[in-house]
Amino acid sequence: MTDAIEAQDLKKVFSGKREVRALDGVSFAVEEGTVFGLLGPNGAGKTTAVRVLTTIIKPDSGMARVLSHDVTKEAGLVRSLIGLAGQYAAVDENLTGRENIDMVGRLNHLPKKAVTQRAVELLAQFDLTDAADRPLKTYSGGMRRRLDLAAALVARPTVLFLDEPTTGLDPQSRNDMWEVIEGLVEEGTTVLLTTQYLEEADRLASQLVVVDHGRVIAEGTPAALKANLGTTVLEVGLHDHDDASRATSVLAAVGSHTPNVNGNIVEVTVDNGPQAAMAALRSLDQQGIVPTAFTLREPSLDDVFLALTGRRAEAEEAEEENGVEPDPDTLNPAPSAEAESAPIPAETNPAGGRS
Amino acid sequence: MTTSSIAVPTLVRTPLSTGAGARLKWAFADMLTITKRNLIAYTRIPEALFFSTVQPIMFVLLFTYVFGGAIHPPGGVPYVNYLMPGIFVQTVAFGSVSTSIGLAEDLQKGLIERFRALPMARSAVLAGRTSADLVRNVIVVIIVTAVGFAVGFRPSTGVLAYLGGLGIILLFAYALSWGFAFVGLSAANSETAQVMSFPLLFPLTFASSAFVPVSQMPSWLQGFATYQPVSVVVSACRGLMIGGPTATWVIQSLAWTIGFLVILTPLAVWRYRTRT
Numbered sequence: 001m002t003d004a005i006e007a008q009d010l011k012k013v014f015s016g017k018r019e020v021r022a023l024d025g026v027s028f029a030v031e032e033g034t035v036f037g038l039l040g041p042n043g044a045g046k047t048t049a050v051r052v053l054t055t056i057i058k059p060d061s062g063m064a065r066v067l068s069h070d071v072t073k074e075a076g077l078v079r080s081l082i083g084l085a086g087q088y089a090a091v092d093e094n095l096t097g098r099e100n101i102d103m104v105g106r107l108n109h110l111p112k113k114a115v116t117q118r119a120v121e122l123l124a125q126f127d128l129t130d131a132a133d134r135p136l137k138t139y140s141g142g143m144r145r146r147l148d149l150a151a152a153l154v155a156r157p158t159v160l161f162l163d164e165p166t167t168g169l170d171p172q173s174r175n176d177m178w179e180v181i182e183g184l185v186e187e188g189t190t191v192l193l194t195t196q197y198l199e200e201a202d203r204l205a206s207q208l209v210v211v212d213h214g215r216v217i218a219e220g221t222p223a224a225l226k227a228n229l230g231t232t233v234l235e236v237g238l239h240d241h242d243d244a245s246r247a248t249s250v251l252a253a254v255g256s257h258t259p260n261v262n263g264n265i266v267e268v269t270v271d272n273g274p275q276a277a278m279a280a281l282r283s284l285d286q287q288g289i290v291p292t293a294f295t296l297r298e299p300s301l302d303d304v305f306l307a308l309t310g311r312r313a314e315a316e317e318a319e320e321e322n323g324v325e326p327d328p329d330t331l332n333p334a335p336s337a338e339a340e341s342a343p344i345p346a347e348t349n350p351a352g353g354r355s
Numbered sequence: 356m357t358t359s360s361i362a363v364p365t366l367v368r369t370p371l372s373t374g375a376g377a378r379l380k381w382a383f384a385d386m387l388t389i390t391k392r393n394l395i396a397y398t399r400i401p402e403a404l405f406f407s408t409v410q411p412i413m414f415v416l417l418f419t420y421v422f423g424g425a426i427h428p429p430g431g432v433p434y435v436n437y438l439m440p441g442i443f444v445q446t447v448a449f450g451s452v453s454t455s456i457g458l459a460e461d462l463q464k465g466l467i468e469r470f471r472a473l474p475m476a477r478s479a480v481l482a483g484r485t486s487a488d489l490v491r492n493v494i495v496v497i498i499v500t501a502v503g504f505a506v507g508f509r510p511s512t513g514v515l516a517y518l519g520g521l522g523i524i525l526l527f528a529y530a531l532s533w534g535f536a537f538v539g540l541s542a543a544n545s546e547t548a549q550v551m552s553f554p555l556l557f558p559l560t561f562a563s564s565a566f567v568p569v570s571q572m573p574s575w576l577q578g579f580a581t582y583q584p585v586s587v588v589v590s591a592c593r594g595l596m597i598g599g600p601t602a603t604w605v606i607q608s609l610a611w612t613i614g615f616l617v618i619l620t621p622l623a624v625w626r627y628r629t630r631t
Contacts, residue, residue, distance in 0.1 A: 107389075
């Protein structure tokens, strides 16, 4: 087993009006030929990790290697081996699709002929042939992302970094993007993917880490993460607080975790959706509680966060300044009942995810 | 998992050479790639085209026909002849703002992030931007020449001297664009870049001998207006295009240009490297 990407205790602090610990000791390893997911909310440090690994910025401390090459000491070599596509779709909107790919190809120092040929291939592969000679201004969001990814692939990188490749895309475009990424991995590319969507990490990644406030708070396979979480979330809306608190005790019996009350809505993760739904309805009916809404849904990043940290995923780094890191074990939402099965604590990480 | 051949990219790249000669060759090729990209972009941004072509035409017409009657150049020179060297310098000076706007936009849109992750020469982003602006300025001075001739501008010193004057203007503009590269890299976005640029440019272009003889200005302003770099370059161009004292102004112009390059180029490169 070979690691295509290794990160060891990466730290990066951005000083400014407010000091931000973007990376506060992040470690992970990505096996060659796999998709690795960095899952976390906005501001968790995912993009900073990608920027360090792609040589754009230097870490304050720690070590990172791509294909055994140090990203700071051998930055030039690393750059010639990697591809980067980002959530900001870093493409020149005044150029056409073809011109963008040509430019990135030439800047990768590929021979002119090879670039021209490759551009034709990539435009066809990403279904952009018809739009190839139109300026990017006229492209839709999904087309821009595809072009961005196509440009990242021009030199056939062995390791590909995708920073939130589907954020802001419609479901169809997102699905297309997923299929493209799966195709790349079949061809042997190693992919590091950052995402805010549990569903995306689940679909694509074989291993993932959950990051929060610049630290790894959980890691493992998506299946393990979800197994600890319950596979489905049952959401029940109630008339008032009184009903909600009564429903909470009823739903606690069917859930795999303690229910979470959010206003008049009670959420509980369950292992078998339909069965649990039946049981929940029966019990609610026995108690004479009539729900106003009743939904089964896939768990989201929010649910993972709630399970891991006891709070919702938030974009603001509220606790960043004093460096307080909520411990996944002590802040587990169900300390009494669930303490034994705290979801994949990072301590089990063989690579030493926590300092 | 296969363990072999992980470090070999599957597409044959031109070999990464560590020799200084090869590096220089690639730095030049990368600069040309970026220059080409910027020039293509200029042709597709209507505002940029307007800014570079229509704006100087308007200035020529405005000063020739509206303000010109009130301005009396020394020695009875026709005002349009006095004006045109000033218009050239003012046009390229204003145009250098686009260097700062362009770089601020590249930063804002994440293009510079992409460039930083590519195995290209670090210098190419800035060198390519300033070179594209130089090419654009060449086109602009040709257009302004045509407009000048249409409104009665008649240089009297011969083709070579005239071209020499244009050369001095273009070199000066190239040096200025490195300064505005620094401004663009320091701005949070393209709007800020523009707002930061004009307060630097207005006193230099208008408190100069570009449009109005310095002798018609208040005495406290005359010292600055005579010896500041824009006036020096304008004076050199007047010498080369319509006659009068030339050598001393040309030497001073070149001194300013070289001085700007020596200071502003490393400053812009430093800003590019340290900008996160």
